[in-house]
Each structure stands twice: as structure tokens, then as C-alpha cells.
Amino acid sequence: MADDVRGDMTLDEYEFPTSRLRRRIEDPERTPLVLIACGSFSPITFLHLRMFEMAADYARFNTQFEVVGAYLSCVGDAYKKTGLVKAEHRINMCTLAVQQSSWISVDPWEALHSEYLETAKVLDHFDHEINEVIGGVETPVGKKKCRIALLAGADLIQTMSTPGVWADKDIDYILRNFGAFIVERTGTDIDEALSTLQAWKDNIWVIQQLVQNDISSTKIRLFRRRDMSIRYLVPEQVVNYIEMHNLYDEDGAASTNSDKGKEKKAGESSGVASSSKG
Numbered sequence: 001m002a003d004d005v006r007g008d009m010t011l012d013e014y015e016f017p018t019s020r021l022r023r024r025i026e027d028p029e030r031t032p033l034v035l036i037a038c039g040s041f042s043p044i045t046f047l048h049l050r051m052f053e054m055a056a057d058y059a060r061f062n063t064q065f066e067v068v069g070a071y072l073s074c075v076g077d078a079y080k081k082t083g084l085v086k087a088e089h090r091i092n093m094c095t096l097a098v099q100q101s102s103w104i105s106v107d108p109w110e111a112l113h114s115e116y117l118e119t120a121k122v123l124d125h126f127d128h129e130i131n132e133v134i135g136g137v138e139t140p141v142g143k144k145k146c147r148i149a150l151l152a153g154a155d156l157i158q159t160m161s162t163p164g165v166w167a168d169k170d171i172d173y174i175l176r177n178f179g180a181f182i183v184e185r186t187g188t189d190i191d192e193a194l195s196t197l198q199a200w201k202d203n204i205w206v207i208q209q210l211v212q213n214d215i216s217s218t219k220i221r222l223f224r225r226r227d228m229s230i231r232y233l234v235p236e237q238v239v240n241y242i243e244m245h246n247l248y249d250e251d252g253a254a255s256t257n258s259d260k261g262k263e264k265k266a267g268e269s270s271g272v273a274s275s276s277k278g
């Protein structure tokens, strides 16, 4: 049965989405892996979706893991990041974006909370649902617990060495118990980003982008404000949703926090310039 995931649902109506989670693997040598991408997804882009495919290929060719599922978890409105439209819209856009995927799900649990939830708590939630409630996955030698791992871009892992962004105990907790698949990102020096995380290097897997893709949500928002096309940068259904709900347009009515005033004047740069990533 398809999962019921709607941006306007409440926590009381919430059920953990399981329809795209594979329940069995055939190779007894492999460890089942579930990838969790935490982020704003304001809006989700094709690069966010590509991250899952890159990580699955990486895991298959370079590790003993076998991917059995993956989840997008949108941060809640309390995060108050620039350009964040309401969680309701971000959940809906993510749900539309993964409609064609057989293995990527959207879990609205984090975003349905009114308070901010640290990533360590979000990963604990997945561990609880997948390994305690469901009990892991079947293998020819009996049930195995899944490895739950964070899937993130290099800029996110870089913030782990920025003072005050992450609690030291959370970094240790996440990288010791879960680990992270990190996708290289233009503008982030991966060696520098990892230099302070050497204690957990065996739980950090770095994925090269073989086709460099520098899409960011910031650029999508900026294109919208300049009335430029965002088609073929985000899935078509997401383009339609953004247009139908007038998201990221000039007045920023649906935003929890606006990027207005952060961009350089049009013509000042050939690119897009409203954040360090943009």
C-alpha cells in the first residue's frame, strides 16, 4: 500500500512510511543500509535526488553495504533558515519529486514537529522505526539490523568543524553510531572539511561527483525571484507546484524567512549570488 504522506497532516496522523523499504536481502555477507538525507529542501532539486543514486552506486561498488531504502527528511519550520518555505510545502514538493522512485521515501516526522530537532534525534527516530519496530531486514542467515547513515553534501560536513553549529557530543554520536555518506560539492574543500573528523574516518564515505552538478536551492529561489525558468533543474511536478502556490516569488509570502535583499543586483554577476553556496 502506498504511504500516506501529506504536508498538511498532523503528528497524530503520522505513520512511518515503509512501502518502499526493501525487507529482504539475498547476500548474507552484506549489511543492509538505509540512507537519510536531512536538509531544508526549499525546494528539492534534481541534485538532491541524484545524491541518492550516487550513494547507492558508491555503496554497491566500494562497500559491503546493500541499500534497502532511503528517506528525505525535511527540517521543521523552527529552523528559520533563509528562504525556507513552510514545511507543508516542502513535504509536498519532496513527495512529488520521489513519485517515480521505487526506493526513495519522504518521512514527514521531523518537519511535523514545531520545535527544532537536532539531526542526532532524527537519525535515532529512523533507527527506532527500522531496527526496533520493524526489526531490520530478512537475510538467508536470519534478520539483520540495518545500518542507518546520514547522506549529505560536503558543505554540511564542513559545518561540523564550524564552532557553535553542532554540539561536539552530537558529532561524536552521529559519526560513531551512524556514519555519513558525503557527496563532494563545488566550493567545499573536502580534505579541509574532514580534517577535524579523522577520529571517525572509518564511518565517513566520500563520494565523487563524476558529473559535476552545482544546483542549489538558493539558485532556484533566486531564479524565481528574477522570473527566470527553473524547468529541468527541479522535477516538473515540483515546478508546477511552485507556480501553483506562488512559492519563492517576490513577496515571499509562503516563507518562514526571506532571502530578500541577500542577492546581488542583477547584472552584477553572471551567476547567482545570494549565498556562499549560490
Ligand SMILES: Nc1ncnc2c1ncn2[C@@H]1O[C@H](COP(=O)(O)OP(=O)(O)OP(=O)(O)O)[C@@H](O)[C@H]1O
Pocket (backbone or CB within 6 Å): 037, 038, 039, 040, 041, 042, 047, 048, 083, 151, 152, 153, 154, 155, 156, 183, 184, 185, 186, 213, 214, 215, 216, 217, 218, 219, 275, 277
Ligand atoms: N550541488 C550539491 N552538491 C552536493 N551536495 C548538495 C548539493 N546541493 C545540496 N546538497 C546537499 O543536500 C543536502 C540538503 O541541502 P539543502 O536543503 O540545504 O540544499 P541546498 O541546495 O544546499 O540549499 P540552500 O541553497 O537553501 O542552502 C545537504 O546535505 C547539502 O549539502
Ligand SMILES: NC(=O)c1ccc[n+]([C@@H]2O[C@H](COP(=O)(O)O)[C@@H](O)[C@H]2O)c1
Pocket (backbone or CB within 6 Å): 038, 039, 040, 041, 074, 075, 079, 081, 117, 118, 119, 120, 156, 159, 165, 166, 167, 170
Ligand atoms: N546540531 C545539529 O544537529 C545540526 C546543525 C546544523 C545543521 N543540521 C542539519 O543539517 C541539515 C542541513 O542544513 P542546511 O540546510 O542549513 O544546510 C538540516 O537538516 C539541519 O537540521 C543539524
